[in-house]
Amino acid sequence: MKIVSWNVNSLNVRLPHVLDYLNAHKPDLLALQETKQTDDKFPKDDLEAAGYNVVFMGQKTYNGVAIISPHPIEDVSTDIPNLDDPQKRVIAATVNGVRIIDVYIPNGQEVGSEKYAYKMKWLTALQAYVHDELTKHDKLVLLGDYNIAPADIDIHDPSRWEGSILCSDRERAHFQGLLDLGLRDSLRELHPDEPMFSWWDYRANAFRRKWGVRIDHLLVTPNIKVIDGGIHTEERAKERPSDHAPAWIDIDS
């Protein structure tokens, strides 16, 4: 079962890329973040015509998440219970017996800012939510744009980024908190020593200069056997790309 996470930074702009990607890779599940459109604008018909089922929850201009699969998408839920948050950042569903939680974790802007405090509060609520979901579901994948680089190997130049947003100690502690629930960082376990990046700033020609950061992740329960995985960096090299590349795994199912 091929599972992919991709922050598309506007599905309106990126729909052609997404349709090409589906055609090229035929994933069993594609989880999107930052669709940036209200539900009435979601390209349901185009994706269904391509042979996919879709569930989605968006808002105007910001955020927005979606799950796309050729298989039935069951038991859909949105948001984090017990977190009063108008921002559309979470959608969950069961596909092929695997519970999928698709998250767009807040960016946080700057350490110490109001948005950073929101990120911390959000991550605390996420951990409680995932803890609860793990008691209900045998197999679970928590995937999405985490806006956290878990370790120095996940940053092109760790010394320049030290302590800054995406890699502060408190953000990394929250990431570790998710691992402490029993989840595993599938891509890092597959490639223990390989720098892998999933996001490159649009600015300063960051992609060409290989200034990347790994902030998109697929965490899995230990009973999921991960066969292969990586990041489809070539998507970032295309014309008018998202600033994120798809992160993918293939699991035994």
Add this chain to the structure above:
DNA sequence: ATGGTTGTACGACAA
């Protein structure tokens, strides 16, 4: 790498 680009929407903010 402390400037710079992109998306939304048309000024300014978020990333």
